[in-house]
Amino acid sequence: MNRRGIRALLYAALAALYVLHNDLWLWNDPRLVLGLPVGLVYHIGFCVAAAVVLGLLVIVAWPPWTASAASGEGERR
Amino acid sequence: MTILIITVYFAVVLVIGALGSRLFRGTGEDYFVATRSLGPALLLLNLFGANMTAFAVLGASGEAYTSGIGVFALMGSSSALVIPLVFYFVGTRVWELGKRRGYLSPIGFYRERYQSDGLGLLLFVVLNALLIPYLLIGLGGGGIALAQITGGQIPKWLGSLIIVAVVLGYVAYGGMRGAIWVNGFQALLLLILGGVACWVIVGQLGGLESAMSRLAATHPGLLVRGDRIRPLQLLSYTLIPLSVGMFPHIFIQWLTARSDRAFRLPVAVYPLCIAIVWVPSVVLGVLSRLDFPKLPAGAANSIVVRIVQHHAPGLLVGLLAATLLAAIMNSFDHQVLAVSTMFTQEIVLHYGFRDRLSEWARVLVGRLFVVGILLVTFLLSLVFDPSLFKLGVWCFTGFAALFPVLFAALFWPRSTKQGIAAAVLSVVALWGWLVVSQWRSPDYTLGGTGILPVALVLAVSIAALVVGSLLTRPPDGATLALFFDREGRDNRERP
Numbered sequence: 001m002n003r004r005g006i007r008a009l010l011y012a013a014l015a016a017l018y019v020l021h022n023d024l025w026l027w028n029d030p031r032l033v034l035g036l037p038v039g040l041v042y043h044i045g046f047c048v049a050a051a052v053v054l055g056l057l058v059i060v061a062w063p064p065w066t067a068s069a070a071s072g073e074g075e076r077r
Numbered sequence: 078m079t080i081l082i083i084t085v086y087f088a089v090v091l092v093i094g095a096l097g098s099r100l101f102r103g104t105g106e107d108y109f110v111a112t113r114s115l116g117p118a119l120l121l122l123n124l125f126g127a128n129m130t131a132f133a134v135l136g137a138s139g140e141a142y143t144s145g146i147g148v149f150a151l152m153g154s155s156s157a158l159v160i161p162l163v164f165y166f167v168g169t170r171v172w173e174l175g176k177r178r179g180y181l182s183p184i185g186f187y188r189e190r191y192q193s194d195g196l197g198l199l200l201f202v203v204l205n206a207l208l209i210p211y212l213l214i215g216l217g218g219g220g221i222a223l224a225q226i227t228g229g230q231i232p233k234w235l236g237s238l239i240i241v242a243v244v245l246g247y248v249a250y251g252g253m254r255g256a257i258w259v260n261g262f263q264a265l266l267l268l269i270l271g272g273v274a275c276w277v278i279v280g281q282l283g284g285l286e287s288a289m290s291r292l293a294a295t296h297p298g299l300l301v302r303g304d305r306i307r308p309l310q311l312l313s314y315t316l317i318p319l320s321v322g323m324f325p326h327i328f329i330q331w332l333t334a335r336s337d338r339a340f341r342l343p344v345a346v347y348p349l350c351i352a353i354v355w356v357p358s359v360v361l362g363v364l365s366r367l368d369f370p371k372l373p374a375g376a377a378n379s380i381v382v383r384i385v386q387h388h389a390p391g392l393l394v395g396l397l398a399a400t401l402l403a404a405i406m407n408s409f410d411h412q413v414l415a416v417s418t419m420f421t422q423e424i425v426l427h428y429g430f431r432d433r434l435s436e437w438a439r440v441l442v443g444r445l446f447v448v449g450i451l452l453v454t455f456l457l458s459l460v461f462d463p464s465l466f467k468l469g470v471w472c473f474t475g476f477a478a479l480f481p482v483l484f485a486a487l488f489w490p491r492s493t494k495q496g497i498a499a500a501v502l503s504v505v506a507l508w509g510w511l512v513v514s515q516w517r518s519p520d521y522t523l524g525g526t527g528i529l530p531v532a533l534v535l536a537v538s539i540a541a542l543v544v545g546s547l548l549t550r551p552p553d554g555a556t557l558a559l560f561f562d563r564e565g566r567d568n569r570e571r572p
Binding site: 014017018021022023024027028029030032035036037039040043044046047048050051054055057058062063065066067068 | 146147149150153154155157158161162165166169170173284285286289290293297300301302303308311312315336337338341344345346347348349351352356359360
């Protein structure tokens with residue numbers, strides 16, 4: 001996959017995260033997971049997932065207007 | 078013991094501020110943006126610290142006590158996604174333009190982008206008007222926290238005065254240099270001590286599983302969102318973190334970066350920092366119900382202080398005080414410095430004194446503004462004491478609704494000064510009307526629908542910006558080349 005495709009894929013992943021933030025299916029679920037309410041655990045996991053996607057964005061799709069991306073540095077890593 | 082720890086903490090902060098200030102180079106650019114020299118780690122700690130106010134510790138735990146765990150999804154995890162994206166898309170572009178054009182504050186950027194002094198003045202007034210209540214959140218929260226933690230030995234007014242004096246100590250002399258080193262230290266404390274306090278108290282409560290099981294039996298509604306938070310509320314709350322783009326102190330923080338590469342760490346790690354600080358606050362907030370089943374609404378803001386005092390008096394109370402002060406001063410100092418920068422650069426220097434003031438005199442003016450702003454904020458904090466969370470949300474609403482202004486300035490060449498002015502004025506009018514009409518309402522949503530006012534104000538702001546821009550003459554090509562054409566920008570760099 002070329003750079004543009006990877007960038008589009010990561011942007012799609014961010015959009016998916018935005019949708020997944022609205023966890024309606026756990027709204028009234030009182031279960032405890034690892035000692036915490038499942039709704040809280042889900043959003044902790046959401047933060048970890050966001051960090052992973054943003055980390056990939058930083059490594060392979062740095063904004064094209066930046067000097068390091070223009071010099072190819074941002075895309076190389 | 079608590080007062081001793083607080084005293085030691087303030088002394089450490091002042092020493093770090095003094096050491097950081099030794100790097101101060103004596104120029105205006107160094108005083109206001111540290112000569113654009115921050116690397117990734119300090120940029121992360123400062124951006125994170127500047128966004129964590131008393132709101133994240135006192136407000137979040139108070140709201141969790143009242144509404145349950147849903148507060149983390151509302152403000153915590155939504156910020157974890159939206160704020161790094163603002164850094165990625167907007168922060169990097171602001172940094173690049175700031176470096177090329179020599180901007181020191183957002184006002185200078187807007188004024189040049191739209192070739193309009195009037196627009197610069199309008200934004201100066203609006204941004205400061207929204208920032209001053211935000212300053213009061215910090216100072217008011219600090220005074221309340223110190224009064225609670227010391228059992229009234231340090232009254233609220235004295236606590237606020239001590240914070241003002243300490244911030245004055247490291248900001249007035251070293252400017253941004255003093256602030257960034259102190260904030261690096263304070264952000265680290267914030268990341269570590271909240272978790273430690275939570276771990277100790279949960280241990281005192283018999284462990285997480287046991288405490289949560291008891292909470293499930295006595296207050297099951299706190300473990301779910303139920304009717305306390307509505308789906309549309311959660312969805313529209315994701316717009317609130319857009320406010321970060323319009324905070325003048327964050328804009329100026331972006332300008333302090335050494336290069337665009339310095340943004341990589343903040344973008345990637347920010348969501349984890351959010352979870353590390355917010356989750357202990359929320360857990361302590363809900364678990365406080367076990368010991369304090371029914372506190373009046375106003376007392377909920379200090380719930381985290383109460384539970385720490387109840388379970389771990391002594392050393393931990395002192396460390397909690399340090400954590401709270403770190404959260405409060407981290408953003409407070411940058412906000413004070415931002416207001417000082419805007420006054421000095423965009424009013425005093427822009428309107429007639431640029432050629433008449435030496436570098437030394439510019440720094441002196443900046444320092445005098447820091448002193449003046451701290452004094453005024455302190456005096457206002459004595460008579461102004463609304464709910465921290467409510468005040469914060471209204472401030473965030475105003476800033477978030479202005480976000481299209483920055484986005485259009487950076488990414489939409491066709492936007493015009495008339496369109497931007499229309500957007501700003503629409504936000505001022507609608508936001509002001511909503512604050513007045515809804516201030517007494519316990520339900521911060523539009524007509525009880527669950528939709529937050531920010532969604533409406535933001536939509537109107539975007540519409541005004543687009544319609545106003547399309548109905549007026551496009552900006553001239555030479556100006557646009559400065560901002561949108563790489564070669565054009567390179568050829569027109571400031572001397």
